Amino acid sequence: MHLRPRIVASVALTLAAIMTSLANAQQIRVGIIGLDTSHAEAFTKVLNSHPQPPEVMGLRVVAAYPQGSKDIESSTSRVPAITEKVKEHGVEIVPSIDALLDRVDVVLLESNDGRPHLEQLRPCLEAGKPTFVDKPISASLADAIQIFEEAEAARVPVFSSSSLRFAADSSAVRRKWLGKISQASTRSPASLEPSHPDLFWYGIHGVEALFTVMGPGCQSVQRDTTPDGRIRVTGDWGNGRIGVFEEAAAGKNRFGGTATTPEGEVAVGSFDGYEPLLHAVAAFFRNGIPPVEAAETLEIYAFMEAADESKRRQGAKVTLAEMMERARQQIAAQK
Numbered sequence: 491m492h493l494r495p496r497i498v499a500s501v502a503l504t505l506a507a508i509m510t511s512l513a514n515a516q517q518i519r520v521g522i523i524g525l526d527t528s529h530a531e532a533f534t535k536v537l538n539s540h541p542q543p544p545e546v547m548g549l550r551v552v553a554a555y556p557q558g559s560k561d562i563e564s565s566t567s568r569v570p571a572i573t574e575k576v577k578e579h580g581v582e583i584v585p586s587i588d589a590l591l592d593r594v595d596v597v598l599l600e601s602n603d604g605r606p607h608l609e610q611l612r613p614c615l616e617a618g619k620p621t622f623v624d625k626p627i628s629a630s631l632a633d634a635i636q637i638f639e640e641a642e643a644a645r646v647p648v649f650s651s652s653s654l655r656f657a658a659d660s661s662a663v664r665r666k667w668l669g670k671i672s673q674a675s676t677r678s679p680a681s682l683e684p685s686h687p688d689l690f691w692y693g694i695h696g697v698e699a700l701f702t703v704m705g706p707g708c709q710s711v712q713r714d715t716t717p718d719g720r721i722r723v724t725g726d727w728g729n730g731r732i733g734v735f736e737e738a739a740a741g742k743n744r745f746g747g748t749a750t751t752p753e754g755e756v757a758v759g760s761f762d763g764y765e766p767l768l769h770a771v772a773a774f775f776r777n778g779i780p781p782v783e784a785a786e787t788l789e790i791y792a793f794m795e796a797a798d799e800s801k802r803r804q805g806a807k808v809t810l811a812e813m814m815e816r817a818r819q820q821i822a823a824q825k
Contacts, residue, residue, distance in 0.1 A: 521594030524558035524601030559603030649780035676747030
């Protein structure tokens with residue numbers, strides 16, 4: 491009887507040693523580009539926690555380059571405070587992206603401004619560093635296409651997503667009913683930034699949730715407003731399948747929605763915090779397999795650009811194919 495506590499303690503110490511050994515053997519050094527968003531601080535807090543959650547064990551933020559946007563005040567004003575918060579977790583602040591890449595294995599591209607993402611990503615691709623590009627992936631569909639094409643050419647895995655894709659309710663519906671949802675409606679805040687298409691800046695959250703449950707295959711978009719003036723975008727997936735994004739009204743329950751499944755209506759579009767996304771990013775950094783296909787992400791950004799074009803055309807229907815063709819023409823014109 492007197493030996494049992496010793497045995498238990500010995501087993502516990504052995505297990506702890508095994509877990510520590512595994513974590514050290516699989517240590518992945520993470521670098522952050524852009525300290526102008528709360529995501530950078532939130533991700534660092536989880537990855538550099540002690541003890542680490544099992545889902546992210548072995549990943550640690552070791553360096554960060556603070557520059558994100560240079561001319562969006564709501565972003566640049568946050569850099570000093572977020573930089574100090576990140577430093578508290580033992581992260582080295584470096585003066586350039588090149589200096590960052592010398593110190594890390596993988597990259598979190600967290601700049602809040604999508605305009606510099608392509609330029610910021612290119613040295614990561616050249617260095618062969620797998621990269622998660624936080625939302626918005628870019629400030630144009632053309633740049634988004636180039637990001638994925640250049641990543642493919644460099645054979646470096648890259649993906650982008652809103653955290654809402656990995657919320658429990660939307661994920662469950664996708665797993666069970668992908669391609670079988672007849673109707674869905676999601677909502678999220680949709681604050682605007684003049685340098686980006688309207689939904690890129692924040693509406694991306696609700697749009698990503700909509701595509702999570704509907705899946706790819708949207709053909710056209712029409713944009714109008716709700717009776718109280720909020721943004722509303724209706725997507726036609728064909729065969730009677732319709733998906734709607736609405737800007738959320740002020741107040742509570744700003745993230746959410748419903749989907750009509752063969753078994754009835756269910757809730758979707760929740761926001762479950764950053765951890766589900768971070769767990770997906772950690773798995774991506776370990777296995778190199780993007781959890782979201784590039785084609786679906788590009789369709790999401792074509793949907794949002796089509797929404798802007800529909801607005802310019804007073805609510806006329808705009809096809810995603812037209813937006814993709816226009817973006818490819820823009821890329822060709824730059825060469």
